Amino acid sequence: MSGEILVIGAGPAGLAAARTAAGYGARVVLIDENRQAGGQYYRHPTSEALRTVRGDLFDEAVRGADLLTAVDDTNVMHLSGAVFYGFFDDGVAAFVHDGRLIRITPRATVVAAGATERPMPFPGWTLPGVMGAGAVQNLLKGQRTLPGRRVLVTGNGPLTLLAAANLVRCGAEVVEVLEAAANRPPFAMLPRLLLEPEMLLRGIGYRAILARHRVPFRARYTIVEARGSNRVEAAVVAPIAEDGAPDLSRARTLDIDTVIVGFGLVPASEATRSMGCAHGYEAGKGGWIPIRDENLETSREGVFAAGECAGAAGVEKALLEGELAGLAAAMRLGVAAGPRAEIHRDRLRRRLRRLMAFRVVIEAIYRLPASPLLARDDTVICRCEEVTLAEARRWTAEGVIEANSLKAITRMSMGRCQGRNCLSTVAQLIAAETGRDAAEVPLPRPRPPLKPVSVGALLADG
Amino acid sequence: MSGVLPTSAETVVVGAGIIGLTTALHLARAGREVVVIDKAEPWREGSAVNAGTCALQNKVTDLLPAYRLGLAEWRRLVAEMDGDFGFINRGGLRVAQSAEDVAALRYRAAEQAAQGVELEWLEGNALRDRAPWLSPSVTAATFCADDSFASPLLTGQALIRAIRSEGGQVVVAALTDRREKGDGYDLLTEAGTLSCRNVVVAAGPWSDRVASLFGIHLPVSLNVNTLSVTERTGQFMDNLVVTHIAGRFTLKQFPNGSCILGGGFQGRGDKDTGRKELDLDQLQANIRYQCSVVPQLQDLTLLRSWVGFTAIATDGRPTVGPTPGRPGLFFAFSTNAGFSIGPYVGRIVSEAVMGRTMPAIAHDWTPGRFIA
Numbered sequence: 072m073s074g075e076i077l078v079i080g081a082g083p084a085g086l087a088a089a090r091t092a093a094g095y096g097a098r099v100v101l102i103d104e105n106r107q108a109g110g111q112y113y114r115h116p117t118s119e120a121l122r123t124v125r126g127d128l129f130d131e132a133v134r135g136a137d138l139l140t141a142v143d144d145t146n147v148m149h150l151s152g153a154v155f156y157g158f159f160d161d162g163v164a165a166f167v168h169d170g171r172l173i174r175i176t177p178r179a180t181v182v183a184a185g186a187t188e189r190p191m192p193f194p195g196w197t198l199p200g201v202m203g204a205g206a207v208q209n210l211l212k213g214q215r216t217l218p219g220r221r222v223l224v225t226g227n228g229p230l231t232l233l234a235a236a237n238l239v240r241c242g243a244e245v246v247e248v249l250e251a252a253a254n255r256p257p258f259a260m261l262p263r264l265l266l267e268p269e270m271l272l273r274g275i276g277y278r279a280i281l282a283r284h285r286v287p288f289r290a291r292y293t294i295v296e297a298r299g300s301n302r303v304e305a306a307v308v309a310p311i312a313e314d315g316a317p318d319l320s321r322a323r324t325l326d327i328d329t330v331i332v333g334f335g336l337v338p339a340s341e342a343t344r345s346m347g348c349a350h351g352y353e354a355g356k357g358g359w360i361p362i363r364d365e366n367l368e369t370s371r372e373g374v375f376a377a378g379e380c381a382g383a384a385g386v387e388k389a390l391l392e393g394e395l396a397g398l399a400a401a402m403r404l405g406v407a408a409g410p411r412a413e414i415h416r417d418r419l420r421r422r423l424r425r426l427m428a429f430r431v432v433i434e435a436i437y438r439l440p441a442s443p444l445l446a447r448d449d450t451v452i453c454r455c456e457e458v459t460l461a462e463a464r465r466w467t468a469e470g471v472i473e474a475n476s477l478k479a480i481t482r483m484s485m486g487r488c489q490g491r492n493c494l495s496t497v498a499q500l501i502a503a504e505t506g507r508d509a510a511e512v513p514l515p516r517p518r519p520p521l522k523p524v525s526v527g528a529l530l531a532d533g
Numbered sequence: 534m535s536g537v538l539p540t541s542a543e544t545v546v547v548g549a550g551i552i553g554l555t556t557a558l559h560l561a562r563a564g565r566e567v568v569v570i571d572k573a574e575p576w577r578e579g580s581a582v583n584a585g586t587c588a589l590q591n592k593v594t595d596l597l598p599a600y601r602l603g604l605a606e607w608r609r610l611v612a613e614m615d616g617d618f619g620f621i622n623r624g625g626l627r628v629a630q631s632a633e634d635v636a637a638l639r640y641r642a643a644e645q646a647a648q649g650v651e652l653e654w655l656e657g658n659a660l661r662d663r664a665p666w667l668s669p670s671v672t673a674a675t676f677c678a679d680d681s682f683a684s685p686l687l688t689g690q691a692l693i694r695a696i697r698s699e700g701g702q703v704v705v706a707a708l709t710d711r712r713e714k715g716d717g718y719d720l721l722t723e724a725g726t727l728s729c730r731n732v733v734v735a736a737g738p739w740s741d742r743v744a745s746l747f748g749i750h751l752p753v754s755l756n757v758n759t760l761s762v763t764e765r766t767g768q769f770m771d772n773l774v775v776t777h778i779a780g781r782f783t784l785k786q787f788p789n790g791s792c793i794l795g796g797g798f799q800g801r802g803d804k805d806t807g808r809k810e811l812d813l814d815q816l817q818a819n820i821r822y823q824c825s826v827v828p829q830l831q832d833l834t835l836l837r838s839w840v841g842f843t844a845i846a847t848d849g850r851p852t853v854g855p856t857p858g859r860p861g862l863f864f865a866f867s868t869n870a871g872f873s874i875g876p877y878v879g880r881i882v883s884e885a886v887m888g889r890t891m892p893a894i895a896h897d898w899t900p901g902r903f904i905a
Binding site for chain 1: 536574576577581686687689690694761762763764765789801810811812813816817820821824830831832833834835836837838839
């Protein structure tokens with residue numbers, strides 16, 4: 072298979088990268104594990120439905136329709152249902168498509184792998200009826216289905232507010248919306264909000280929807296427990312005290328049938344970490360992200376990273392970064408060159424700088440002094456291997472202070488989710504128990520396959 | 534997992550793998566003062582990431598007596614220590630596929646029987662009944678009741694706990710240099726200086742690097758073994774260890790249900806930088822070979838593949854014992870299959886440290902064979 076640029080992920084960043092690079096004449100192989108392009112953001116029942124929709128409930132679906140035409144470009148080979156397997160020596164990238172292992176040697180790679188929901192274990196978090204804020208967005212957009220009738224939305228960050236507003240617009244009864252942060256922009260930063268008036272208005276709009284439907288929005292508040300026998304039937308919520316822990320003396324019980332939990336996103340850095348790219352820890356962007364130059368190239372030559380996998384900061388950043396990475400990859404190949412490409416590149420960089428200046432305020436609004444530890448001793452923190460908080464703490468108390476070792480001893484993160492549902496909790500726990508910063512707790516290096524595949528897929532070469 | 538480096542100890546063991554830790558355990562149990570130092574977190578390299586095979590019938594004939602002692606030592610360890618090693622002894626099958634394989638298996642079985650290894654020859658219906666999950670392409674197998682495996686994940690923790698409970702220490706301290714001092718050594722580490730009477734170098738593939746600090750050249754090369762693990766599935770292989778007469782094959786299903794596919798297909802690595810990379814061709818060859826023996830593997834989900842280092846001495850023998858002309862300096866590293874033989878190597882080197890002579894079996898394992 073030939074392709075000069077490999078783009079991993081067909082969400083907003085990957086689509087923008089593919090479209091831009093292809094527009095300059097580069098040949099692009101765009102792989103994505105989903106059936107349809109669009110990633111988690113542009114979810115829609117079918118492409119046809121989306122393309123005929125006008126004035127959809129979800130404005131992003133309409134905006135996405137335009138970008139989705141990227142996959143029709145003759146320079147783009149879009150492979151859906153393709154799972155990225157790994158990057159090997161000599162620049163070989165492998166992925167599994169149609170049950171076969173396919174290798175290509177791209178001249179440039181754009182990693183646009185997106186993000187996963189931050190796991191937030193609390194008593195009852197594994198009950199049916201407890202669902203992520205990203206997951207409920209997919210349910211609403213992709214299936215046009217409500218998760219339940221009486222919904223509690225709890226978490227930290229703009230996605231939680233967005234999920235709450237969309238649930239209300241779709242007709243769910245949202246009982247309360249809880250935001251763990253103080254939710255106030257620092258005074259000195261207020262002018263920066265005007266850098267992106269459109270986004271500011273959108274945020275205000277979400278709050279207005281909640282207000283119009285008389286949905287209480289409580290800052291410095293969180294769920295502490297979900298209760299129920301076979302599914303969630305009630306939630307215990309409490310305000311967060313000065314020390315960052317929930318004040319259980321003021322806990323209340325809510326009668327609900329669904330809990331939407333959104334404590335932000337964790338950048339999907341597995342691909343870039345497995346490639347050996349240098350990473351840095353940025354709490355405001357979700358954790359470990361690849362270190363990039365101003366062309367979004369990582370420390371590994373020819374490997375670019377764009378979008379949520381390089382810092383969870385919303386779709387506008389993903390689109391701009393995808394465009395810039397696609398352009399920079401095309402410039403690396405020499406198909407994009409000269410004043411036109413340079414002007415394009417400089418415009419994108421300027422636009423990104425302004426956006427990130429705005430995002431600093433958003434990060435400040437939602438910053439938590441410390442991520443709350445809501446799990447109790449008997450709460451399972453690794454769902455694949457069923458490891459409880461007490462079991463993990465038993466080992467940190469014995470001096471196990473590296474995620475890699477804790478993983479080996481307890482089997483945490485060795486199951487099917489490959490750590491996506493627990494590693495951030497493990498790192499947070501180790502940091503808390505050893506008095507270190509999360510940035511001082513390196514994560515184990517991911518090994519191929521970067522998502523589970525069938526053993527049989529390795530038998531046949533494509 | 535680490536403690537604070539003391540300033541002196543009677544014996545310092547360099548390397549916290551299977552050999553280093555069992556050496557320290559025996560010394561500590563005998564009431565000797567012992568500190569294990571490692572360049573990074575203990576139990577992180579070959580011993581921790583290998584396939585856990587403690588089999589007998591897949592070993593080279595020359596070293597069979599030694600591996601029998603290794604297995605006996607494993608049983609003793611598991612019986613005497615109250616830690617969980619995940620040790621499973623349900624026997625193993627060594628399989629043959631081609632006509633040449635069958636001939637080779639017959640020859641090796643006779644050779645091993647002559648050494649007193651009890652084997653059961655299986656073919657036809659007897660083989661199908663015993664292991665219906667083997668491919669029809671497997672035409673014969675020998676069953677060896679001694680073949681076993683242990684959990685590399687659990688063993689290190691069990692040993693470290695046992696050493697500490699006996700008063701020994703395990704500390705992260707990268708060795709940078711040494712000075713000779715009276716009747717012992719000052720070991721200079723990144724965590725401070727440690728005076729000792731005896732040094733046991735049990736650093737696996739890095740043993741040559743440690744030896745060079747003592748002005749000794751040891752020929753140690755590196756194997757970079759490929760392993761893969763599947764998602765958990767229902768038990769279907771009766772906890773047997775499967776090996777292959779043609780070599781480069783180990784397969785077993787752990788009690789949690791995941792299968793470990795090993796055998797020694799080679800990746801790439803550099804012991805000085807610590808870089809470890811899979812080789813995709815080798816990985817695929819490994820997986821194809823495994824699926825040709827146990828076809829239902831191909832329906833399982835592959836979760837992870839990785840590579841781990843083992844030391845290889847030029848003559849294929851372990852290197853164990855005191856160093857001629859260098860009082861207080863001992864070596865203890867294996868050559869391949871270190872997990873199987875490790876506890877035995879740990880025992881005899883600990884006894885040598887305590888002044889006993891090396892057993893006859895180890896006479897050609899001496900580090901002296903490399904010193905001109």
